[in-house]
Amino acid sequence: MTSRRPSPEASAVNVGGVVRDDTPTDEVDRREAVLESLAGTVRELIDAAIRTTVEDAEVHRIRADLDALVARLRTAQLPGPAGIRYNAELRSWNWGNAVMGAANAIAPPLRVVHGPSGCHADLVLGAAYEGPPGLVHGGVSAMLLDHIMGETASAMRRTAFTGTLTMRYRRGTPLGPLRLEAGIVREEGRKIFVAGSITAAGGVTVEADGVFVQPAAGTGDGSPQQAST
Numbered sequence: 064m065t066s067r068r069p070s071p072e073a074s075a076v077n078v079g080g081v082v083r084d085d086t087p088t089d090e091v092d093r094r095e096a097v098l099e100s101l102a103g104t105v106r107e108l109i110d111a112a113i114r115t116t117v118e119d120a121e122v123h124r125i126r127a128d129l130d131a132l133v134a135r136l137r138t139a140q141l142p143g144p145a146g147i148r149y150n151a152e153l154r155s156w157n158w159g160n161a162v163m164g165a166a167n168a169i170a171p172p173l174r175v176v177h178g179p180s181g182c183h184a185d186l187v188l189g190a191a192y193e194g195p196p197g198l199v200h201g202g203v204s205a206m207l208l209d210h211i212m213g214e215t216a217s218a219m220r221r222t223a224f225t226g227t228l229t230m231r232y233r234r235g236t237p238l239g240p241l242r243l244e245a246g247i248v249r250e251e252g253r254k255i256f257v258a259g260s261i262t263a264a265g266g267v268t269v270e271a272d273g274v275f276v277q278p279a280a281g282t283g284d285g286s287p288q289q290a291s292t
């Protein structure tokens with residue numbers, strides 16, 4: 064059975080940087096699952112490439128095989144980054160997002176759970192996220208907190224950009240299972256103040272405070288309320 068792919072060039076209308084794309088939701092879901100599966104394997108590849116100890120000649124043979132696979136993927140591709148798309152049902156998708164993009168093997172990926180008092184996410188970080196030996200890179204911690212705090216500020220109903228993000232690294236964050244949490248502290252006009260944290264087995268490792276700013280009316284990015292940046 065053949066299946067149609069979401070076809071951004073055919074049906075996309077650009078609305079202020081976010082693209083209206085009338086691909087039906089069931090096709091978006093199907094394609095997302097396909098790309099997510101590919102990203103999972105590429106994520107394994109990244110981890111394996113970091114940790115392999117096979118001999119040099121084998122590394123060269125594997126690289127040649129991978130070069131051929133990359134060429135096959137590039138026979139049909141977008142002209143640039145994936146961006147954010149949404150359809151008439153306000154199903155949005157941002158498959159290239161650095162933190163939670165379904166097609167992005169660099170993304171951990173983050174699965175954010177929205178609750179009554181904020182958001183949380185459980186994830187496991189492996190060798191690809193190392194900074195100090197055995198510990199999470201500080202920039203990765205900031206990236207993860209930026210995202211979950213931004214989602215918390217946005218609350219699935221408004222656009223809010225990171226204005227200022229302040230990190231306190233209390234102790235090293237070990238690679239492995241982690242929990243991210245974020246909650247709104249207060250709001251003042253267009254500013255939303257958010258607190259966030261990373262917790263590992265031994266307790267809190269990183270705390271963050273952020274000011275997220277809703278762009279002034281008429282200067283938004285045109286996205287539907289639930290589109291993620």
Ligand SMILES: CCCCCCCCCC(=O)SCCNC(=O)CCNC(=O)[C@H](O)C(C)(C)COP(=O)(O)OP(=O)(O)OC[C@H]1O[C@@H](n2cnc3c(N)ncnc32)[C@H](O)[C@@H]1OP(=O)(O)O
Nearest residue numbers: 210213214217224225226227274276278279289290291292
């Ligand atoms: C479901 C959705 C999920 C979404 C998840 C998103 C997670 C990811 C979040 C990100 O990473 S967003 C990408 C990183 N951030 C950016 O690229 C933002 C770049 N900067 C901007 O777009 C603008 O500078 C910004 C929207 C932040 C503010 O521009 P405005 O023109 O709206 O600000 P304006 O000068 O009118 O100031 C409005 C208020 O915000 C305050 N403000 C402005 N910039 C600020 C800043 N940078 N930090 C703190 N406060 C700031 C400013 O003082 C003022 O406070 P008061 O009302 O009390 O006077």
